[in-house]
Each structure stands twice: as C-alpha cells, then as structure tokens.
Amino acid sequence: MTQALHIVGGGMAGSEAAWQAAKMGVDVVIHEMRPTVGTFAHQTGNLAEMVCSNSFRSDDDEQNAVGLLHWEMRAANGLIMTTADAHRLPAGGALAVDRDPFAEAVTAKLRAHPRITVTDEEVTSLPDDGQWIFATGPLTSAKLGEAIQAETGSDALAFFDAIAPIVYAESIDMSKAWMQSRYDKGETEEERTAYLNCPMDRDQYEAFIDALLAADKTEFHEGETAGYFDGCLPIEVMSERGRETLRHGPMKPVGLTNPHQPDVKPHAVVQLRRDNALGTLFNIVGFQTKMKYGAQAEVFRMIPGLENASFARLGGIHRNTFINSPTLLDAQMRLKSKPNIRFAGQITGVEGYVESAAMGLLAGRMAAAEILGRTLPEVPQDSAMGALIHHITGGAEAKTFQPMNVNFGLFRPVDGLKGGRRGRKDRYKAYTDRAKAEWTEWLAQS
Template sequence: MEPLHIIGGGMAGSEAAWQAAQAGVPVVLHEMRPQVATFAHRTGDFAEMVCSNSFRSDDDERNAVGLLHWEMRAAGGLIMEMATQHRLPAGGALAVDRDPFAAAVTERLKSHPLISTSYEEVTELPSSGHWIIATGPLTSARLAESIRAATGAEALAFFDAIAPIVYAESVDMSVAWMQSRYDKGETAEEQTAYMNCPMDKAQYEAFIDAILAAEKTEFHEGETAGYFDGCLPIEVMAERGRETLRFGPMKPVGLTNPHNPVKPYAVVQLRRDNKLGTLYNIVGFQTKMKYGAQTAVFKMIPGLENASFARLGGIHRNTFINSPTLLDEQMRLRSRPNIRFAGQITGVEGYVESAAMGLLAGRMAAAEMRGGVVPPPPPDTAMGALITHITGGADAKTFQPMNVNFGLFPPIDAKGGRKGRKDRYKAYTDRAKMAFAAWLS
C-alpha cells in the first residue's frame, strides 16, 4: 500500500500519524524541525508544547474541553495517553511536564513499525498521493504561499502570544503562596500546582499603568493585529479597560492569602510547568511587550521582585485557512481532494482541539485508502461540533479560530423546564458520550 504523507509533527500531525498507522496504513511523517527552526520551538521533538503546558480542564462531565479529552481517550488517542502519563498537579486541569511528554510522543511514533520520518521542509502542495497538511500556526512561508496560490484565497492570520516562565526558586514565598483556586487540589502535591501573588489596589493600578506605557513589539507592514480572544496579550486586555485583567487572569476569587487576612484586590497566578516544580508559567500573561519592558513590568508583581525568567513572552503570526469555503466534511481540500488539512491551520484553537482534528483526519484518510469511509462524528459530540463548525457551520465571512465550547453543540431539549447551567452542561456531555460511543462502534 502506498503511504499516507503527513506534513507537520505537532499535535495534529502526531495524532493523525498514530491513528492512521494503528489502522494499518503506512505513514511518512514530514517535519522541518530541527533543520528549519521556528522562533517558538526549541527542539526537534514531535508534539512540542510552545505556548502553555496545559490541556485545560479535564472535567468530562461539565466542560466541553474535558469532554473532548474523554472522546480522544475513547478513540485511543496518543496525545491524551501521553499527557495522562506525564501530567502534573494542576487542580482540575490537565497540565503536563512538557519536555518528557514530547519525548514520549516522539519515541512512540518512531518505534511504530508503520511510521517513518522525514526531516525536511515541504515547500509545495503535492499534486498526487494521499496527504494531510498539519503544519499548524507556524506554517513555513513557502508552503503558505503554495497553499494561497492553490486555493485562490488569502490566508487569514492573527497573532498568538506566549506567556513567560519563571524559575520557582526566585519567587518570594513570604509574599506569594501555594493554592489552587477554590482549593480544588486535594493532595499536598496538588497544592503546589499554583503560586499566587497578591496585589492591593494601588499596586494593581501602578501595574496597569506600566503595562500601558511599556514598549511593545511593532507589526510588520501589511500585518494586522487580529487577535484570538482566548489568547489576548495582557496589554490588549488592559487597553480594553482598567478592570479587564482583574476580572480575567488576575481575578482574586476563590483564593485566600495566608500572609494577610485582607482580601487581595487582584492576584497573579503562576502554574507549575514541569514535574520537578522548578518552573512556573504566569497564567494568562501572553504579551507582546519587548523583553526589557517585560522584565521591568513583571518584577512589579509582589513576590516576583527578584524573579528570574526561564523564558520571556513573545508573539508570532498564526496562519489558518478559511476552512468553511475550502474543506469538505472529510477535511479534504475541495479543489484537491487528495489533500486533507488538520489542526490549528483549519481554524481550531488549542492543543486539544488541534490533536482532535488530527485524530479525525488520520482516521478518515486511512479509511479512504483502505476503500472505506469514516463519517464525521455526530454534531452533538465535541469532535463533531468542531468539525461541523470548520467545514460549514461557521460564517466564512467572519471565520475566526475557535476553541471547543457548548455553544457549538445543538441545543439540549430542556424537557420539564429550563435546566440550570451545571445540569445543562451535564446533559450535553451525557448525550455526547452516548453519540460518540455509537460512532466509534
């Protein structure tokens, strides 16, 4: 059998390769790293986590992304298996030790007898063979231009920002304290999932002033600042109103400062970033401030006055296609049906969503190559809601990257009266699990 070629070894490409190989189809996984570097990646490993080490909520009963975790596990997903093996304490979230996680994904893929790897940059859309393009938000310029030329449509783009990472030993724990929001952590280890740095009103106001005044990265000519709302730089949030951060990533609710009985006006949370507990990322603090400005501004945070940074924040261009106009329900390019797209380049946002679309693309391609068809999952499942959104459910004129959320699902029939939010979300997940199990079988 001829092989399935997959371009890109990120979350989507890795999951697509695994699913296709598990279905008995030989795979060639093409990855340009480390021969061709990106500003955001540090290694040549597959499934390297760049922006964050979190797969977000693992609650599969009342959370849409937790439901997506459940569906991927039910489908034998490699990304979820490795994430679970390398998880870190994070309250109700699924956070992972990013380097061992990526190394484990790489080892599993390279040891699979039906998967071979090719390290080079693919610069042109192929005219023959079976292909999945899973190049993610950092698609190389030459391949992006080939996609644009083939589709006749301009690639859409927004800017995605990276949060800084702090060395834990440099945090002043006489000011900061360990606690998960609402005390969701149960064990002593889980209580080290988050550090909290409190601010009073005067400190918060001075911090906002500093963010607004800080020197920012400029955009290149022809680029536009079309940010994805789920990953806004903190300075963009601050520009929307002085209280925006205090009701967003700096909200003080659910936290009690053991050093001071006075409730903090705002709180900066840092989430554990590795198993050793030596690194913590500043939650929700994606930024386009220049490096010197970042160091000065972040050291204004109580407890971080002497902080050392393992990585400062950054910003990069995130490219995606207008999937509702370009892809069919099998994720194939309508003008070239031998090519599928998967992952963030299709207009889903987030590690989990990207891997889920890779899972579907890999299964669909493998089935087609073996003479069969895998229909899309029902739209009342998490995967089904996402693929429905990107292949026709969204308005092509206003199409923007989207996280999985219950707003993408068909409404629940609230028999016997309107359900409360928690009951409604539980009804969504119960219905989805039944539908997904039926689809799998």
C-alpha cells in the same frame, strides 16, 4: 501493498493523525521541518512540542466541552491524551503536563512504531497525487503558505498569538507568594497547591497597569493587520480595554487566601502554574505578552514575590495563519480543489492543543480509511468531535470565520432543555451524556 499516508507537520494534530492511521494498518511518513528549519516559538526538534501553555485546560468531562473532548480522545486511544495522562502535573481541575518529557515521549512512541517514518524536511508545495494531511499549525512556513494561498485563490486569514513567560521557582520570594489552587480545587494536597500566588494591593495594581500601558511593545510590520484570538490576548491589550479588565480576568483575587496576611483580601492576584514535574519552572498564567524583552523583565518584577525573578523564557508574539475552512474543505476535511489533501489542526481554524489534536485524530482516521478502501460513518454532530468538524467544514459563517475553541455553543440543543428550562449544570450534563453515547457508538462502527 497499500500506499503510504504523508503528514506534513509533527505538532499535536500531525502526531495524533500519524498514530491513528498507523494503528489502522497504514504506513505513515511524517514530514517535520524542525530542527533543520526552526521557528520563532519552538525550542527543540521534538514532535508535539508545547510552545505556549503547558495546559490542556479543564479535564471535567461532564461540565466542560474541552473536558468532554479529552474523554472522546481517550476513548479513541488517542496518543496525545494517553501521553498527557502519563506526564500529568498537579493543576487543580486542569490537565497540565511536564512539557519536555511529554514531547519526548510522543516523539519516542512515533519513531518506535514500525509503520511510522519521521523525516526532517520542509515541504513547500501541495502534491498532485498521493494521500496527504497538512497539519503545519500556526507557524506554517512562508514558502508553504504561499503555495496554499496560490492553490486556494484567497489570502490566508491570520491573527497574532502570544506566549507567556516562564520563571525559575528558586527566584520567587515565598515570603510574599504562597501555594494554593483557586477555591482549593483538587482531590489531593498536591493538586490543591498546584498554583503559586502573588498578591497585589490597590496601589501596586494601579502602578502595574500604568507600567503595562507605558511599556515598549513589539510593533507589527506595515500591512500586518490581523487581530488577536480572544482566548490568548496579550495582557497589554486586555489592560487597554479598561483598568479593571485584568482584575476580572487572569488577576482575579477570588477563591484565594493569603496565609501571610489571612485577614487582608488582595486587590489582585497573579497566578503561576507549575510547568515541570520537578517544580523548578512556573509559567505566569494568562500573561501572554507583546512587550519587548527588556520591558518584560522590568514590568514583571513589579509583581510582589517576583522582584528578583529569573526567567527561563520571556514571552513573545507570532503570526498565526489559518485557512477559511468552511469555504475550502469538504466534510472529510479534504481540500475541495485537491481532494488528495486534507488539512488538520490549528491551520483549519480550531484553537488550542486539544482541538488541534482532535482534528488530527479525525483526519488520520479518515485518510487511513480512504487508503484502505473503507468508508467511515459520518462523525456524529452531537459529539464534541462532531461539533468541531461541523463548525469548520460548513457550520461557521465563512465571511466572519475566526479560530474557535470547542464550547457548548457549538452543540445542538438537547430535546427538553431548549429555552433554558433547566439550569446550566443540567444542560451541560445532558450535552455530555448524549455526546458520550454517540461517540461510543461511532467508535464501535468505525
């Protein structure tokens, strides 16, 4: 009888790791501290709960690196992608999901698997024996964080992550707002109207920026000097970088026409994306915030169409910890000082739901293979999976290591395209064609 694989953390990475290992014939125990021990951001005890956005970002597998990662995970029969597809919401070219049914479905599938056991207990130490994967994510508990710090002999790196608010659809004034995806992206009418838009003229925008800058904000405790992840900056931080920053970011007015005033071009536009299948909830896109709750309601109700907005959830900010993976992990994602332990997900320094699940997929397969006495071929570096794992286990500069989304900057140049001899579209297509071929071959050999 083979030994069991223990996975600490039932988020995107832990859930995917468990699924992959169980499918390979290994018994798995998921140790998830929720709901016995809660966190600031989680609302339920479900596995794979989405605590920030409900989007897995672009689903374009030919021109976008995260879309390519979607493709690779689907090719590997990934649980997260399969479930996301089943609970997909209209979102133009993005893959957005109905967050609660999605998490409920992942939880049901894992609990129903005959090789998987789920326990609601907090693990606070790093075991000396057995095969373990730690996928505790950005909200690793304080006790476990201390154990990791004691083992690695270095301080855990950290940054602050922010959450965007969610609005009840019935409280939005549709005489001012309208439904439209930017540039009318999407194949169906439902997809082309996946976003709700609130326009601002110049005076409204300037007043909004003034209010953002003046609002009461959450202050960090003494000694908390971590920075922000650039892909999830609070809107106040963006506005502090310049008054036009938001107009060229989440509030850019391009690709949209206001049907209430078709001849008037908005100075800025706030977009909200559907957050559930019923269309009763919308999250404010790109509006992660560290404003205090009272200030949030006051400032966000300055947005035309949201004057009487009712919030299902206000935004917030939390500390996000990760390890210096290039220094601490080997190519198999094992902790060098304790090779019976692997790390996966955001705690390794990848950023995003998809990237976290992808590293869980690899960690689960690697751990299962080791338990079964098999050796998996090296993950091809020119795949999206390979580019990510190479980055976190040695490709990144350890002294300046920061969380990273998958992007084509992590990919090796394609022969004949180096130096930009062709356009970006051709270059990205070459990256994805090469990645798909190498990933397909790796799966066949694994």
